[in-house]
Amino acid sequence: MPAPLLSVVSLVTQFSTRSGIVKAVDGVSWDVEAGETVALVGESGCGKSASALSVMRLIAEPAGRIVSGQVLFKGRDLLALSAEQMRRVRGREIGMIFQEPMTSLNPVLSVGRQLTEGLEIHLGMTPGAARARALELLGMVGIPDAERRLKQYPHQFSGGMRQRMMIAMALSCDPALILADEPTTALDVTSQAQILELMKSLSQKLGVAMLIITHNLGVVARYADRVNVMYAGKIIERASARELYANPRHPYTEGLLRSVPRLDEPRRARLAPIEGQPPDLTRLPRGCSFAPRCRWREDRCEREAPALAALRGEWHMSACWQAERLGEAVTQ
C-alpha cells in the first residue's frame, strides 16, 4: 500500500498561557490519502484548528509550540524543513481556505493581484500567463464576469463570492491537498450549500485531497469520506462517515448526534444535551477527559485514559473502555 499523502504522527502542540500549559493537541495521529476528503470534527477548543495550523507550521510562537511528533507530507517531515522550504510548501503544495475570507484576503490589493501573486512567485509565471490562469480560476469557481471582477477589491465581493475567491487562490498552484478550516461557517445556509457543492465537485474533478475542519456534523455527513472526532486535544473516534453516523462508538460522538434537532426526524419534546462543560485544557483529568460528562462512566474511566483502538474486525476506532458495549446498546 502506498504511503498516505499526509500523515500526522503523535503530534503534540501546546500553548503557554497565564493559567498554565494548554495541551491543545495531545498526541494525535491521522492521515489523508491522495484524493480523499477527511474531516476533523469537534467543538471549540478541541484542537482541530491547532492541528491544521501545526501541519502548516503556522502556530504563533513563542506562546505556541509544536512539542513533538511528525507531519509527513509526500514522505517528507514538514516539521524538519527550513522556514524557506516551508514557504514553498504553503500555497504551492498545500492550499488553505479559512473561515473568514474577509480577514484572510488583503483589503488593499485587487483580487486579480492576490491571485496572480502566488502564481508568479510559486510557479514563476509571467504576468500575462498568470492573468490568463487567474481568469480561468475565477471561471472554475463560478465567479461570473471575471474580467471586471479581477480589478475589484475584496470589500466589493459578498461573503459567498469571497469564499469562492479563497477557493480559487487555494487551487491556483495545483496543490495536492487543501486544508479548509470551517470553510462555510461564516456563510448563510444557501451560500453554504453552494460552496460545499463547489468544493466537492472541484476536488473530484482535480483529484485534490481535502481536510475539512468543522464543528458541524451535518456538513461532514455529505462531504467527507472519513471522519476524525476530537475532544480535549485527542481523537476519540475515527471511522468512515457512513459508519460513524450509523454506529457511533464513543459516548461523545453519540451524544453530539443525539443533541442536535434534525429536520428529518419527528420533533421531540426535549432535546438530549450532553450535560456539563468541556474540560479546562490546563487541568485535564487523569483518566478519560470526557468521563465527567459521560453517562457510561465507570471507575476505570476516571483512573485510566483509554487509547484510540480498533474495534473488533472493523475499520473503526474508538478511545473508550465501553466501545464494545456501546455498540451493542446502540444497535439494539
Place this chain on the structure above:
Amino acid sequence: MSAVAASREQAPEPAPAETLLEVRDLVMHFKVSRGPFGRSGLVRAVDGVSFSLRRGETLGLVGESGCGKTTTGRCVLQLETPTSGAVSFEGRNLVGMVPAELRKVRNRIQVIFQDPYSSLNPRMTVGQIIAEPIAVHGLERDPRARHERVRDLLVRVGLSPQHALRYPHELSGGQRQRVGVARALAMQPSLIICDEPVSALDVSIQAQIINLLAELQSDFGLSYLFVAHDLAVVRHISDRIAVMYLGKIVEIAGRRDLYEAPAHPYTRALLSAVPIPDPALEATRERQVLSGEVPSPLNPPTGCVFHPRCPMAIERCKREVPALKALGAGHEAACHLV
C-alpha cells in the same frame, strides 16, 4: 427537571391565548450615503412586516443575514424608531410613546443576545450584572432581598449561587448565556426577544440552553420572538414560524405546515439547504441549490424580491409584488404561484 418535563407533557392544550404583541406594517428604512460625494440611498431593512404573538407562544423569525430579522426585533424593543407602522404590546402602541412611559412598559420586554461575551459587562461580577436592572428599575429596593433574588435566578438558570462572585471571563460560553437569560428573567418580562441565542455556542451546549428556554417558558408563561437562522433549532422551539427575505415576510405558518408543506419556493430552498447528519440519507437526498445571492436591500429587485433567484419565476413575478395569500388556517405565503 423531570417534573417540569412531565408537567409539560400532561398539560392540556392551552385555550387560544390573548395577543401579546401585534406588529402592523412595520417599515424600517435607513438612509445611507456612499462616499463623501456619493448619492444617498435607502436601505429597506424591513419593508412592511406584520405578525402577532400570543401569550405563551414562540414565533420563530428565520432568514439569511440581511433579511431584516434582527432589525424587526430591534424595532419591537424600540431600540430603533420605525419609519412607519405600529408595534402594539399588551394592547398599547409603543411607537411614539413618551420615554418615561416606554421605559415602564419595556421592562416586560427583554432580550437575549447572540454573543453573551460582548453583552455582559466584563468589569462587573455576575451577581452585579443580574442585580443592576432590579435595582435601577426599583423592582426590589432592599439589598438583602435583591441578593436573595439573584441567588434564586442563578439557580433557576442552572448555575450555582457561588457564580454570583465570578466575572464573565471566568465562565464558559454556555454559562455566560445562562447569565444573559437570568438577567432577562430578573425583570419578570412577558416577552423575550431571543436574537440568535444559541448560534455562538458549541453544539453540545446549544441543547442545554434550548431546553432551559423551553422550561422557563412553561414555568413563567413567557412569549418568545425567536430570531435565528438555524431551521432545525427554530422548528424545535417555535409554535409558528415567519420566513423573511429582503425585509419582507414571504411565508408564515404553524410549525407543522411550514416544515411539512412549505409553500414558498424560498422556504423550500432554505429547507433543502440544511445539511442532515446522516450520510446514507444525504446520498439520496435531492438538493435544490439556489443560484445567485441575496440582492442588496439598497436596490431590491422589482416585483417579487425573490424572482431573480426563483427556479419557478414567470413574467408576472418581475412586475407585480405578490401579497401574502391565505392557504389554510394561519398559513400564508407571498407568491404568485401558490
